[in-house]
Amino acid sequence: MEMIVSFILAIVSYMLIDNVVLSRFYGICSFIGVGNKVKSAFSMGLAVTFVIMMATLVCYPLYFYVLVPAGIPFLDTLVYILVIASLVQIVGLFIKKTSPSLYKTLGIYLPLITTNCAVLGVVQTNSDSQLDFLTSLANGLGTSIGFLVVIVLFACMRERMNGYNIPKAMKGVPIALIVAALMAMAFMGFGGMVG
Amino acid sequence: MDKIKRGQHKESFLNGILKENPLLVQILGLCPALAVTKSLETAFGMGLLFTFVLVSSNVIVSLLRKLIPEEIKTPCYIVVIATFVTIVKMFAEAFLPELYSSLGVFLSLLVVNCIVLGRSEAFAGQNGVFDSFLDGCGNGIGYTWAISLMGIIREVLGLGTLTIGKVFNFFGDPLTLPILKSTVLDAHGDPLYDFSISIFQNPAGAFIVLGLILAVMAAITNHKKAVEKAKEKAAKEAAKAELAAKAALAGGAK
Incomplete structure (x- = not known):
């Protein structure tokens, strides 16, 4: 019971x-x-969730049961990025075969995920800070759900922003960054919520 | 070496610094730009390591460009980049431990940095070794000054002071410059004056600073475009007036 609580x-x-x-x-x-x-934000979020979970599941045993016993833990980044790139390929092929409609929604985002630093970031943090398996899973799950939630919220705001009269210089990326800053301030309110 | 070629070399070096600055104009490599710019020195150190990775991967990729098959070129580039990132990681861990711990996982994340991969794909995969080397240097310097600028702004506004020599501690004690916050303490143990705004040390501050810098860049570009347009318009009107004057003269002669 205690384990489940700490996991959540x-x-x-x-x-x-x-x-x-x-x-x-x-x-x-x-x-x-x-x-x-x-719509595209949601699809991207789902695809990232999927790849992060797969990458966490594969890379954890790879690091602790292959790289460390073999005495080459310094090759971790190289191995992770290869695993992630091939995972993305396999996932793409798999989805294409089994569910063409899902492939239509996720398809174009899959190649982008290889270079999404969230995936490598999660896997690398897991081994850098020597997290145990359950915490690694929690890291993967929490990170990917957090990504999904934030990118969808952000997309909602940016869709509404289209109708407003924004100064010419702020249009596009600058105003998006300011919106992200306001979201970050709002999320600072969650600090101290968990022990 | 003929003249035109020399111009091209210069262009491939200078483009990355200002005209096609990877961070400020192409808006790539945002993750490290936001994450490691809490202080000037971490930002500058990240820039240096980044430049090394970019230059060496550019050189190797352009050396191998005829050997790498088209279908698997991205994985090959990633392996080359990852090799250099591993080298840089080991170097930083051994000689710059302070920098290594403050950069953390972002050093590993250089592997998936869009600038490094983008330069390999867009430039080094098609161009000669010397040009790729210059392109790497130019883009590296461009990125380094851009994130150092962010580092200065965030450190001065957020902490109130500017510290030099804490990360690169080869020259003795670090030097702390009081800018918005005094280093002298009063009788209660508080600084004499303190105008720092701590939000700039937080993630939210990073987004704000980058957003404003990009807005300023956009404003400058817009202004330049407007000036050029006005010039063109003025030139056109002058030509029109000249034509009209000529026509009037011709009419008068009749």
């Missing part, structure tokens, strides 16, 4: 307090790039 608390803390985009700054490129339409 860890997820909440990775999701809201240490939010992936707003306080850890992973995946800003796709956040700014894709987060201007709710």
Whole structure:
């Protein structure tokens, strides 16, 4: 019981307090790039969730049961990025075969995920700070759900912003960054929620 | 070497610094720009390491550009980049431990940095070794000054002081310059004056600073465009007036 509680608390803390985009700054490129339409933001968020979970599940045993016993833990980054790139390929092929409609929604975002730093960031933090398996899973789950929530909220705001009269110099990325700043301030309110 | 070629070399070096600055104009590599700019020195150190990775991966990719098959070029580029990132990581851990701990995971994340991969794809994969080397240097310097600027703004506004020599501690004790916050303490142990705004040390401050810098850049570009347009318009009107004057003269002669 205690384990479940701490697992859930860890997820909440990775999701809201240490939010992936707003306080850890992973995946800003796709956040700014894709987060201007709710539909595409949602698809991107789902695809990232999927890949992060798979990558966490694969890379954890790879690091602790292959790289460390073999005495080459310094090759971690190289191995992770190869694993992530091939995972993205496999996931793409798999979805294409089994569910063409899902592939239509996720398809174009899949290649982008290889270079989304959220995936590598999560996996690398797991091994850098020597987290145990359950905490690693919580990190993966919390990070990806946090990404999904924030990118969808952000896209909602940017869709509404289209109708407003913004100063010419602030149009596009600058105002998006200011909106992100306001969101980050709002998310600071979650600080101290978990123990 | 003929003249035109020399001009091209110069262009591939200078483009990245200002005209096509990776951060301020192309808006790439936002993650490290937001995450490691809490202080000037971390930002500058990140810029240096970034430049090294960019230059060396550019050189190797352009050396291998005829050997790498088209279908698998991205994975190949990533492996080259990851190799240099690993080297940089080990170097920083050994010689700049302060920098290593403050950069944290963002050093590893250089592997998926859009600028490094983008330069390999867009430039080094098609151009010669020397040009790729210059392109790497130019983009590296451009990125370094851009994030150092962010570092200065965030450190001065957020902490009130500017510290030099804490990360690169080869030259003795660090030097702290009081700008918005005095380093002299009064009788109660508080600084004499303190006008720092701590939000600029927080993530929200990073977004605000970058947003405002990009807005200023956009305003400058808009202004330049407007000036050019006005010039063109003036030139056109002058030409029209000249034509009209000529026509009037011709009419008068009749």
